[in-house]
Amino acid sequence: MVAEAKIMTVMTREDFQKLDHDDPLACFRREFYIPQDVIYMDGNSLGAMPKAASRRVGEVTDREWGYDLIKSWNTADWFNAPQRIGDKIAKIIGADEGEVVATDSTSINLFKVLAAALMINSDRSIIVMEGSNFPTDNYIAQGLVEFLGRQHQIRFVEKDGVMDAMDDRVAVVSLTDVHYKTGHRFDMHAITARAHEHGALTVWDLCHSAGAVPVDLKGANADFAVGCGYKYLNGGPGAPAFIFVAKRHQDHVKQPLTGWWSHSAPFDFTRDYESGEGINRMLCGTQPIISLCALEVGVDIMARADIYKIREKSKKMGDLFIALAEQKCGEYGFGIASPRNAYDRGSQVSLTHPNGYAIMQALIERGVIGDFRAPDILRFGFTPLYLRYVDVWDAVDILADIMANEIWQDPKYQVRASVT
């Protein structure tokens, strides 16, 4: 950090503008709608809107729904949207065609894959999870355990305890690749290999990975994965999520939400359930087509971008953000909750501060949009497709001003909104 801080002392705003000038991803920014005077550092929570999304949604509603009506299930290929978009997402997360569908929400998909893993490893009773994971992951697992009559147990561990938590009673290890609060990354290859040595299956939650870091599900030999459409894939608020099942499990996997879209012949309208082919069996019922089509726009943009260039830029942005924050805000009591080593970090930097909530509200009012996670974390997300280096410079400048002038002390910044 000392060396980096030294470099920073000689860097200026013009140097950051120069980085933007030389940025191979700079051309993507104009594909997104970014309001004037906003520095958007919350794309890890809700990605920005691709301009093409509103055009596409207009087309789906006006022409496909409005004019072609029910014919569009065939003529506009609505019916195959989950598989079509899933195949595009597969390329972004290192999976093969036919291994991913875009459908339902991350929470619901987690329920399906956890249940599927428990049905495969039906003679085992332990689920290994990270206690500090995003709550819905743990809540879904707890609900499933309750539903199954409490015959299973969740073994909660923290990051460093994962490897040692595995033994031959473990049915499934269910982890989030990049931690939502701190941005720390697990070693997917090593953990999956260790799980397999013990006969356990793995579920990887890619909410903060898909579109942010290179993911290699196939290389890691992962069993199941889920992830979000509205974060780095820029699919829009509440966009459908995705679900991955490795090919080798597809002809025996089962999941409990056996709706008609997962049936082998949904339009035969037979009485009895029969699993569909391959990844289709992970579907449940009728999908939100308008939302799927908006998601597809974000996925198409991501598919054109080089994920390795995205990763390079986000690592650099994170490093520069940390160095600038230490230089300009070092005296104001901030801590850092993210790994300093960019390799171990996803696409965000989390600072800590006892007055984090008020500081973040003051930042948001000044146009720097990040978010706050209780009890004391200020999250700053780096989305290389539309964030500029100069935004990183300006964001830290504004933060320094808010701290130096104690702007965050204003009582209006202390009032908690329902969504933080």
Ligand SMILES: *Cc1c(COP(=O)(O)O)cnc(C)c1O
């Ligand atoms: C964002 C996120 C979710 C979101 O789940 P929803 O079903 O879309 O509400 C789940 N898990 C993790 C780790 C996340 O970061």
